[in-house]
Amino acid sequence: MFKRGGCDLPGEALCFCIVSxxxxxxxxxxxxxxxxxxxxxxxxxxxxxxxxxxxxxxxxxxxxxxxxxxxxxxxxxxxxxxxxxxxxxxxxxxxxxxxxxxxxxxxxxxxxxxxxxxxxxxxxxxxxxxxxxxxxxxxRWVRGAEQARLVSPRNKTLAMVGLGDSIGTGGKPIVAPVLVVSSFADLALRRNEAAGRIVVFNTPFVSYGETVDYRSGGAAAAAAAGGVAALVRSVTSFSLQTPHAGTTDKASVPAAAITVEDAELLARMQRRGQEPVVELYMEAQTLPDxxxxxxxxxxxxxxxxxxxxxxxxxxxxxxxxxxxxxxxxxxxxxxxxxxxxxxxxxxxxxxxxxxxxxxxxxxxxxxxxxxxxxxxxxxxxxxxxxxxxxxxxxxxxxxxxxxxxxxxxxxxxxxxxxxxxxxxxxxxxxxxxxxxxxxxxxxxxxxxxxxxxxxxxxxxxxxxxxxxxxxxxxxxxxxxxxxxxxxxxxxxxxxxxxxxxxxxxxxxxxxxxxxxxxxxxxxxxxxxxxxxxxxxxxxxxxxxxxxxxxxxxxxxx
Ligand SMILES: [Zn+2]
Incomplete structure (x- = not known):
């Protein structure tokens, strides 16, 4: 579902946050x-x-x-x-x-x-x-096996779902330090820190139409900044550790949604200088229609x-x-x-x-x-x-x-x-x-x-x-x-x-x-x-x- 013009609708790939x-x-x-x-x-x-x-x-x-x-x-x-x-x-x-x-x-x-x-x-x-x-x-997009884990400073399974149309991680896990950003503008400011990292978009929910842009465009933005994957805070106004699916625009790096709670956890760790590292594995692939x-x-x-x-x-x-x-x-x-x-x-x-x-x-x-x-x-x-x-x-x-x-x-x-x-x-x-x-x-x-x-x-x-x-x-x-x-x-x-x-x-x-x-x-x-x-x-x-x-x-x- 998607987003309407004011823009407050539910929407999907073709979201309706649309102009006249x-x-x-x-x-x-x-x-x-x-x-x-x-x-x-x-x-x-x-x-x-x-x-x-x-x-x-x-x-x-x-x-x-x-x-x-x-x-x-x-x-x-x-x-x-x-x-x-x-x-x-x-x-x-x-x-x-x-x-x-x-x-x-x-x-x-x-x-x-x-x-x-x-x-x-x-x-x-x-x-x-x-x-x-x-x-x-x-x-026909197939999720396949997938998982995300925080491996440093502690071990923790991150509840995640790969985003529709995402690519996989190439048959092996991506293990990389994360860069948590709050917006595309924040990523632009920290662009020189993104290379080789998993970019985490910890963007609070404002409206579906506005916030869904991070789910759609996060992977491409992360790739453009030199990141190796994107993790996007689930587009939801409320969470009980539940990841929310959705599509991503095509990009050269894999993308998944994580929960509001885990996005906030990673952000707190980064603020403290704890340098969180995440392991991401996805077998996602697109098959013929x-x-x-x-x-x-x-x-x-x-x-x-x-x-x-x-x-x-x-x-x-x-x-x-x-x-x-x-x-x-x-x-x-x-x-x-x-x-x-x-x-x-x-x-x-x-x-x-x-x-x-x-x-x-x-x-x-x-x-x-x-x-x-x-x-x-x-x-x-x-x-x-x-x-x-x-x-x-x-x-x-x-x-x-x-x-x-x-x-x-x-x-x-x-x-x-x-x-x-x-x-x-x-x-x-x-x-x-x-x-x-x-x-x-x-x-x-x-x-x-x-x-x-x-x-x-x-x-x-x-x-x-x-x-x-x-x-x-x-x-x-x-x-x-x-x-x-x-x-x-x-x-x-x-x-x-x-x-x-x-x-x-x-x-x-x-x-x-x-x-x-x-x-x-x-x-x-x-x-x-x-x-x-x-x-x-x-x-x-x-x-x-x-x-x-x-x-x-x-x-x-
Ligand atoms: Zn719907």
């Missing part, structure tokens, strides 16, 4: 190019396409969004049914826990990922859903099946974690939503009925009625692969569906945790935002989930949004975020921030670590997220037109 980019509107002849090259598309095409879209969907008073209130009123009962249904079962948590517990890490190129995808696909089919696979070639797949599950629209509301999360995880929060939750609510509460499986339905047994018959009847819900345009859930170390799933989706981009109303990603929903983060035109605010006001006000804020997006939908599709992400708040004394992150929160920020969320306590397991998650919060996202998706799919678009911005890398 014109949102491009898809043209029929568009061929999506390489991940970092959207230039296959010429300016004149953009201009013409923008004109066309703007004529098609601009929100002129009285048309077509003049009917907005009428439409929202017409789906009020449907939405109530969705919220009741999605809120009344713990099926999402049970599915998530089963996948995490049974298949373990779902790293690209591993059998764990493929078995998990097979399982989810089979369960979706048992639910009677329309599910298809779309092939994706994914990178292998084939995996995105899973696409959808309900065709009743009136405009060619127009799409897309939403998703990623099914893959790092290799050292069961990936419950990142992003099992996002993937599972995608599954849950794919039938927006409409086609719960028999088991799910029975579970729901049991939960609702003490409720009124009317509730159950409305729920049963909701099984027949079919939105006006197609709603499509995507379980992306390879978000963590390549974003190939998001890239491939944009390539495969390039011809649909001018008919895709919005792309919504859930990859910031499935804590208490707060609303939607959105990147698009002010007209589109106003419509979303009306939807939130109509259906989610009472629950406090209606807020539309800036900086929507995420790794998986980035490539779709870069082609002109309005971009959003499910906004969540972690109740562990607070100014209370029990919040270990409160001291790193930027001054003057009104509400807790994503950067200080407990999301990053567990992110990319072995501690990201289902016990950290709340079944109730998962259901709230499902209810909230289902509401947004269903309402957007029920509008007269796709969301207006025009010159908007996403944050490319």
């Amino acid at each position: 980019l014109l949102i491009l509107i898809e043209a029929p002849q568009l061929v999506v190019g390489d991940q970092n090259d959207m230039s296959g598309w010429h300016l004149s095409q953009k201009v013409e396409a923008n004109k066309e879209i703007s004529l098609h969907s601009a929100s002129v008073p009285g048309r077509p969004f003049g009917r907005l209130q009428e439409i929202l009123q017409s789906i009020k009962l449907d939405v109530e049914q969705i919220i009741v249904a999605a809120s009344s079962t713990d099926v999402v948590f049970e599915r998530l826990a089963y996948v995490a517990d049974t298949f373990g890490p779902r790293f690209s190129g591993t059998s764990g990922l493929e078995l998990a995808i097979d399982h989810i696909k089979a369960e979706m089919q048992r639910d009677g859903l329309s599910v298809t696979e779309e092939p994706v070639m994914v990178p 292998v084939q995996s797949r995105n899973l696409i599950v959808e309900i065709r629209g009743s009136e405009r099946p060619d127009e799409v509301v897309m939403f998703g999360g990623h099914i893959d995880s790092w290799d050292i974690t069961d990936g419950a929060i990142d992003d099992g939750g996002g993937a599972m609510i995608t599954w849950e939503l794919s039938p927006p509460a409409a086609s719960l499986s028999t088991n799910s339905l029975l579970s729901l009925l049991r939960v609702k047994a003490s409720s009124t018959c009317g509730d159950v009847i409305r729920l049963l009625h909701s099984l027949g819900l079919q939105p006006r345009r197609t709603v499509r859930g995507v379980l992306f692969v390879n978000e963590e170390n390549g974003a190939r799933g998001g890239q491939q989706y944009a390539r495969d569906h390039a011809s649909e981009m001018n008919r895709t109303s919005i792309a919504i990603e859930t990859d910031a945790g499935t804590f208490t929903p707060y609303g939607l983060e959105f990147t698009g035109t002010s007209e589109a935002r106003a419509i979303l605010e009306e939807i939130g006001r109509a259906f989610l006000s009472e629950m406090g989930l209606r807020h539309v804020t800036d900086s929507g997006g995420g790794t998986d939908v980035y490539y779709t949004c870069a082609l002109g599709v309005p971009c959003a992400s499910l906004s969540v708040l972690d109740p562990r975020e607070s100014d209370g004394p029990n919040n270990p992150c409160r001291d790193v929160r930027p001054q003057g921030v009104g509400r807790p920020t994503f950067g200080t969320s407990a999301y990053f306590w567990y992110h990319h670590s072995a501690a990201d397991t289902p016990d950290k998650m709340s079944p109730q919060q998962l259901q709230q997220c499902a209810a909230s996202l289902a509401t947004w998706v269903y309402a957007i799919a029920s509008l007269d037109e796709i969301l207006p678009r025009g010159e908007a911005t996403v944050r490319p890398q």
